[in-house]
Amino acid sequence: MSDNVHPLRTVHVGTRRAEVDEMLAPVIDLLWRNGFNTLTSCQDAGESNASWVDILPHMSAYVEARRGWAFIDFPLDDGLSLLTALADAGPRDAFYARMTHWAAPDAWDVKVRPRDVAMSAWPQPSKFVIRLLQVCFPVTDLPEIERRLRRHQTGESVAPAPIDWTTVGRSHPEPVSFAPTPAARASAAAPVLRATESSGRTWDDLDPETLADLLAGLDRTHRHLIVERLDLAPRDQHYLQVYRNDDRSFQVEFREGGEDRHYCAYLPPQPETASVDVMLDIVTGWATDRPAWRDTLQWFPWRT
Structure with a gap:
C-alpha cells in the first residue's frame, strides 16, 4: 500500500536482473548463483507496511511485530530446497533451531499459503493452488544465511549430528565416550x-x-x-x-x-x-x- 521505502541495488546474475532492497542484495545474488529461483522480497516487512496502519488500524500489531524481519518468497520447490541447503551447510545449532522449531527465540516464520486463482481474475471459478513458500526471518540472521549459501556453493556440508535444542529447553546431547575394549583372548571362540x-x-x-x-x-x-x-x-x-x-x-x-x-x-x-x-x-x-x-x-x- 506504499511505494518502496528501502534503498535498492541491482542484482545481475546471468540472464537474471532485478532491483532489490540493498540489505537483501548479497543474499539474492548468492541464491541465484546457487540456482534458487526467487519471487518477491523485502528487507523489513514492518517498515514497508507501516502505511497500512493509517487505512487498516488492525494491522498495527502485525507491522510492529515485523520490524527488523525480512522475507523472501520462493516457488515452492525452490523454497524447500533452499531450507535443505541451509540446514546441510552448517551445524544443527541455535540458527538451525530458529529455522525449524516454532518455539525457538526468533523462530523463522515459514509459510506455504494456498491462493484462490479467482482473487486475480474474479470471473473464474474458485480454484486454490500453492505457488510459493515465504521465508520470513530476523535480519540478524542475514550474515549466517550468506555464510551457509557460500558453503553450499562450494559443495561444503556438515555431517549430520544431534540437534542443539537448548534454546527450546532441551539438553544438548554430547558424543559418547566408551571405555577401552579389552583385547579378546586368543583362546576365545569366534563369535557367531x-x-x-x-x-x-x-x-x-x-x-x-x-x-x-x-x-x-x-x-x-x-x-x-x-x-x-x-x-x-x-x-x-x-x-x-x-x-x-x-x-x-x-x-x-x-x-x-x-x-x-x-x-x-x-x-x-x-x-x-x-x-x-x-x-x-x-x-x-x-x-x-x-x-x-x-x-x-x-x-x-x-x-x-
Whole structure:
C-alpha cells in the first residue's frame, strides 16, 4: 500500500536482473548463483507496511511485530530446497533451531499459503493452488544465511549430528565416550554372526570377503545390512546396522544389550571403495571385539 521505502541495488546474475532492497542484495545474488529461483522480497516487512496502519488500524500489531524481519518468497520447490541447503551447510545449532522449531527465540516464520486463482481474475471459478513458500526471518540472521549459501556453493556440508535444542529447553546431547575394549583372548571362540540383507536373505558366519561384497552392494534398492551377534544375551539386542543414504554417505547404528545402549554415527560421502573399507573395518571390529573399533567415528545416543 506504499511505494518502496528501502534503498535498492541491482542484482545481475546471468540472464537474471532485478532491483532489490540493498540489505537483501548479497543474499539474492548468492541464491541465484546457487540456482534458487526467487519471487518477491523485502528487507523489513514492518517498515514497508507501516502505511497500512493509517487505512487498516488492525494491522498495527502485525507491522510492529515485523520490524527488523525480512522475507523472501520462493516457488515452492525452490523454497524447500533452499531450507535443505541451509540446514546441510552448517551445524544443527541455535540458527538451525530458529529455522525449524516454532518455539525457538526468533523462530523463522515459514509459510506455504494456498491462493484462490479467482482473487486475480474474479470471473473464474474458485480454484486454490500453492505457488510459493515465504521465508520470513530476523535480519540478524542475514550474515549466517550468506555464510551457509557460500558453503553450499562450494559443495561444503556438515555431517549430520544431534540437534542443539537448548534454546527450546532441551539438553544438548554430547558424543559418547566408551571405555577401552579389552583385547579378546586368543583362546576365545569366534563369535557367531548372522548378516541380514534388506531383501531378507541371511548369511551365517560369513567371511570378510563376503561381508565386503554385501557392503559394496548397498544401493538405493538394497539400502541396509544388519549384522547380529548370536552368541550374546539377550538375543536380538546385540547388532550393528549399516544404512546407505542417497548421497552415498552411511548411517551406522549398534546396540549393546538394550535400548539404553543404542548408538549411531555418520560417515560422510567418500569414494566407493574407501566407504566399503571403512565400513568393513567397523563391522569386523565390532564382531570380533577388536580394541578401539569405535574410534573411527563419533558416536551419539540414538534418538536423543
